[in-house]
């Protein structure tokens with residue numbers, strides 16, 4: 517067992533009928549009822565303070581797997597033989613104060629855990645290191661995913677590191693250049709399909725039934741296990757004192773499920789003594805989960821044609837909605853939706869704190885402002901936003917925003933008054949000192 521990364525075996529279980537298959541089929545669906553599978557951790561007898569000390573100590577060691585902010589928490593992960601583990605030293609992401617955003621939201625303080633500081637610049641790496649290692653262990657030559665751009669970037673990198681081939685299915689014209697360029701450079705076979713993300717998922721599900729291709733979307737429960745570590749690491753950074761609220765963006769709903777699962781498991785194992793409320797924010801144009809909760813009490817989810825400029829979460833039929841519902845209910849969190857204008861404004865506000873993120877991440881601040889107004893979040897409460905992707909993932913959005921072109925020709929063209937004060941367009945000047953001094957003076961006048 518010493519060559520294995522975890523010291524006890526996690527088992528698979530269907531989230532609906534409770535079946536416990538010995539292994540997963542190619543589409544990671546329950547063979548009896550078709551619903552999703554999850555890992556159940558075995559009972560373990562670790563002493564919480566000793567385990568916390570061990571996790572922290574591993575950060576000081578030089579072995580790649582100890583330096584990984586995912587694998588150093590291996591006691592809460594499924595077993596993978598060490599020889600198969602693929603790591604880019606993911607995780608270990610910073611927790612930042614956002615003082616300006618706190619003031620805007622009406623809070624004493626506000627923090628953000630920036631998962632965009634991962635090796636391929638999004639939170640996907642934390643799940644991909646575990647799931648790609650599982651593909652390697654099982655001897656797959658090909659791995660594949662449908663993606664809005666970040667999963668594909670991450671998968672392509674980890675596949676390359678593990679000497680596997682990767683197949684990417686992305687919606688044509690609806691992913692950012694930063695993300696597309698990553699999957700090309702990392703060597704993926706990249707197919708831009710003339711459909712949306714949900715259409716790409718449908719085709720991929722057919723493909724894995726016919727070909728020996730390993731599916732790396734977040735229906736793969738290994739992905740969820742890896743993504744759990746963001747919440748574990750967050751608690752470590754807060755010295756195991758849970759915040760009152762954690763706020764995440766919701767797209768396919770794998771990440772919220774993962775963070776919620778981690779919170780519940782840490783509570784069960786006495787690593788934390790209370791659960792933060794986990795709230796999920798969707799773009800109004802891609803809000804099937806919001807509608808499921810608000811209109812149907814979570815009894816069903818109606819898929820929709822999604823549309824938002826936050827292309828990472830342009831998803832109309834989220835695979836993990838039942839898992840997300842469960843963690844929402846278990847932690848007492850809320851679900852909110854935010855408009856395109858609110859997303860753009862919040863993104864510029866996070867940028868002005870010197871942090872920055874991609875549009876989908878900014879729904880967290882936009883949602884927080886609403887939850888604050890509704891009184892669900894109170895001024896003295898502690899709040900952590902999960903920023904999922906780096907600012908440079910989607911520079912097009914940012915440049916259009918600051919130039920005042922983001923909403924040109926859209927239904928929101930006449931609603932941009934509230935965001936004008938955030939726009940900081942570049943100035944084109946003659947190459948003369950006088951012109952620069954005039955610009956400086958004008959800026960000083962504006963700022964006083």
Ligand code: F0G
Nearest residue numbers: 663664666667767768769770771904905
């Ligand atoms: N934020 C970013 C930056 C994302 O890329 C995604 C999802 C989400 C939030 C939502 O997370 O799907 O787990 O609820 N991106 C996927 C992709 C769908 O293909 O890159 P979720």
